[in-house]
Amino acid sequence: MSQSIPEIQLNDGLTIPALGFGTYRLNGNRGASAVQSAIDSGYRLIDTAYNYENEATVGEGIRRSSIPRNELRITSKLPGRYHEYDKAVTAIQESLFRAQLDYYDLYLIHWPNPKEDLYVEAWQALIDAQKWGLIRSIGVCNFLPEHLDRLEQETGIKPSMNQVELHPFFNQEEQRAYHQEKQIQTQSWSPLARVQNILDNEVIQSVADHYDKTVS
Numbered sequence: 001m002s003q004s005i006p007e008i009q010l011n012d013g014l015t016i017p018a019l020g021f022g023t024y025r026l027n028g029n030r031g032a033s034a035v036q037s038a039i040d041s042g043y044r045l046i047d048t049a050y051n052y053e054n055e056a057t058v059g060e061g062i063r064r065s066s067i068p069r070n071e072l073r074i075t076s077k078l079p080g081r082y083h084e085y086d087k088a089v090t091a092i093q094e095s096l097f098r099a100q101l102d103y104y105d106l107y108l109i110h111w112p113n114p115k116e117d118l119y120v121e122a123w124q125a126l127i128d129a130q131k132w133g134l135i136r137s138i139g140v141c142n143f144l145p146e147h148l149d150r151l152e153q154e155t156g157i158k159p160s161m162n163q164v165e166l167h168p169f170f171n172q173e174e175q176r177a178y179h180q181e182k183q184i185q186t187q188s189w190s191p192l193a194r195v196q197n198i199l200d201n202e203v204i205q206s207v208a209d210h211y212d213k214t215v216s
């Protein structure tokens with residue numbers, strides 16, 4: 001399966017598979033088995049977050065799998081409550097300790113929390129953690145163009161990706177065009193719209209039939 005997943009190169013040079021395995025709500029022994037079997041089935045990009053309380057589960061699944069660490073791409077995310085610089089640095093270290101990993105391939109700010117207005121401080125912590133070798137590529141989730149602009153204006157460094165809600169019922173055309181202009185990779189969360197109404201949608205079914213694929 002891994003050979004059939006195309007690779008994408010991010011603006012900092014890191015390559016990632018175009019398709020990844022989300023781990024929200026995968027916890028404990030069953031979660032670790034799910035992560036292990038996803039990797040052994042061909043997934044190489046695994047998406048976790050501090051807030052999913054399953055970074056340890058993901059780390060365990062990685063160790064149980066048959067694939068060397070350097071062939072995997074592991075993402076985690078910084079919670080909104082840790083945007084202050086010192087708290088962000090500690091949270092990144094804590095994320096690594098939980099997973100028992102030496103580094104994350106990707107670390108993303110989970111939400112901009114614009115009312116608190118500390119996301120540039122959090123971004124500076126990610127920039128420094130990348131310099132220290134704790135993270136290979138730094139990005140964000142759920143950032144609007146105005147938030148992305150501020151990161152670049154105030155630190156000179158733009159994210160490698162923005163993970164946003166994106167599926168056939170919410171196609172984010174303007175946001176995606178903005179990412180393309182700025183060479184920021186778009187990554188979709190809830191790509192199946194949590195399956196609400198998608199599996200029996202007639203239009204999507206006809207597209208799937210045309211390409212001889214399943215709806216998912």
Ligand SMILES: NC(=O)c1ccc[n+]([C@@H]2O[C@H](COP(=O)([O-])OP(=O)(O)OC[C@H]3O[C@@H](n4cnc5c(N)ncnc54)[C@H](OP(=O)(O)O)[C@@H]3O)[C@@H](O)[C@H]2O)c1
Pocket residue numbers: 021022023024047048110141142163164188189190191192193194195199216
């Ligand atoms: N950055 C963010 O703010 C953010 C927010 C939400 C999610 N995420 C990430 O995105 C990942 C995916 O999002 P999501 O879980 O919300 O939504 P999703 O991928 O749109 O939907 C997941 C649901 O689809 C079902 N499903 C998957 N493949 C299927 C298939 N072939 N046929 C039928 N049903 C299928 C799953 O069922 P089963 O449960 O039976 O497998 C699960 O109920 C999360 O795990 C997380 O890593 C990030």
